[in-house]
Amino acid sequence: MINPPALRLGDRAGLPDDIAFLRADYPRGDWRVHANFGQLADFWLQVHTSLRHEGSEVSRVVDAFRNRQLGADEFQRAFVPRLNGFLQHLDQHHRIEDDAYFPKFRKLDERLVIGFDLLETDHELIHERLVATVEHARQMIGVLSSPAAHQAADAYAVEAEILLDLLLKHLGDEEELVIPAMLKHGERPLF
Numbered sequence: 212m213i214n215p216p217a218l219r220l221g222d223r224a225g226l227p228d229d230i231a232f233l234r235a236d237y238p239r240g241d242w243r244v245h246a247n248f249g250q251l252a253d254f255w256l257q258v259h260t261s262l263r264h265e266g267s268e269v270s271r272v273v274d275a276f277r278n279r280q281l282g283a284d285e286f287q288r289a290f291v292p293r294l295n296g297f298l299q300h301l302d303q304h305h306r307i308e309d310d311a312y313f314p315k316f317r318k319l320d321e322r323l324v325i326g327f328d329l330l331e332t333d334h335e336l337i338h339e340r341l342v343a344t345v346e347h348a349r350q351m352i353g354v355l356s357s358p359a360a361h362q363a364a365d366a367y368a369v370e371a372e373i374l375l376d377l378l379l380k381h382l383g384d385e386e387e388l389v390i391p392a393m394l395k396h397g398e399r400p401l402f
């Protein structure tokens with residue numbers, strides 16, 4: 212019997228075998244050489260790679276400000292477009308997954324339903340942290356030219372780290388559901 216609170220993103224250590232039930236048959240290292248590895252799987256992994264990169268770029272810029280390597284103006288010019296781009300891409304990606312793709316995965320095999328419900332719940336949690344991160348970003352930008360700027364940047368960094376940590380866990384878990392399902396069923400039912 213599954214205990215849902217223990218499966219909450221941030222509390223779970225990866226997906227249990229009964230949810231990621233295709234993982235053992237389709238190990239990550241073999242994905243790209245599988246005959247059914249196609250454009251959609253490749254695109255999915257590329258989007259995840261780019262989200263990881265965008266998230267780490269935002270952190271890099273914030274750390275440069277916190278370490279006094281960037282001044283307030285320079286920091287604002289580097290930070291605002293990077294954060295906006297990252298969060299927009301993240302939000303768009305989750306919307307497409309929730310609305311277009313996850314319903315199709317659920318139809319492939321009823322045993323996949325619980326996993327995709329879990330991923331959708333992850334999205335809600337990540338969205339809550341995204342909203343909190345935006346709020347901290349606004350507060351930080353509002354005091355950038357004041358003595359409180361670095362303290363606000365430290366507070367922002369704590370919040371952003373929670374978001375990034377959850378996101379990285381979610382992306383890894385999602386890949387272990389999505390890619391094995393594509394390899395088993397092919398990509399055609401997902402278009």
Ligand SMILES: [Fe+2]
Nearest residue numbers: 305308330385
């Ligand atoms: Fe997702």
Ligand SMILES: [Fe+2]
Nearest residue numbers: 259304308385
């Ligand atoms: Fe995703």
